[in-house]
Amino acid sequence: MFQSWQVLFLYSMTVTTASGNRTRQAILDAAIETLGQNSAASLGDIAAAARVGRTTLHRYFAERADLLAAVTAESNERLNRATTLARLDEGTGAEALLRLCREYFDLGPVLSLVFGDAQMALGDDCPDPHNHASIAR
Numbered sequence: 001m002f003q004s005w006q007v008l009f010l011y012s013m014t015v016t017t018a019s020g021n022r023t024r025q026a027i028l029d030a031a032i033e034t035l036g037q038n039s040a041a042s043l044g045d046i047a048a049a050a051r052v053g054r055t056t057l058h059r060y061f062a063e064r065a066d067l068l069a070a071v072t073a074e075s076n077e078r079l080n081r082a083t084t085l086a087r088l089d090e091g092t093g094a095e096a097l098l099r100l101c102r103e104y105f106d107l108g109p110v111l112s113l114v115f116g117d118a119q120m121a122l123g124d125d126c127p128d129p130h131n132h133a134s135i136a137r
Helices: 004-037 043-050 054-060 064-085 093-115 129-136
Strands: none
Touching (some): 004 043, 004 054, 043 054, 064 093
16 A cells, blocks of 8 residues: 555646646647737747746747747647548538538637748648548549
8 A cells, every 4th residue: 555645746746747737738828829919929928828937938848949849739739630520531522621611610829820920830741631632522
């Protein structure tokens, strides 16, 4: 059996990890929203939008490039998830496109990054080949 100090340590590690994950996600969400509106936004602007200090932001993302890489990965993940949920290989091309539009509707800030003035080179993986196949249909 565990001793009481071991249980307390394990509990604090779980809380810390869960809290850290929430903080990291809050920073990413704020970065996507802020950079979607202003690609030149400072890390201080992003930290303020995430309601964390700059030191906290730098604890998770040491450099701006690290944050942008994480934003790219998160954006690609959201786009890919929406594309999967749209079931592009089912029905006509028009039906697939309508489902894709519905899934993309909630991705406004991500789409601002991809298509707007704040285009941040989300990488070559961003355009999904399923999208092209659906349009061709």
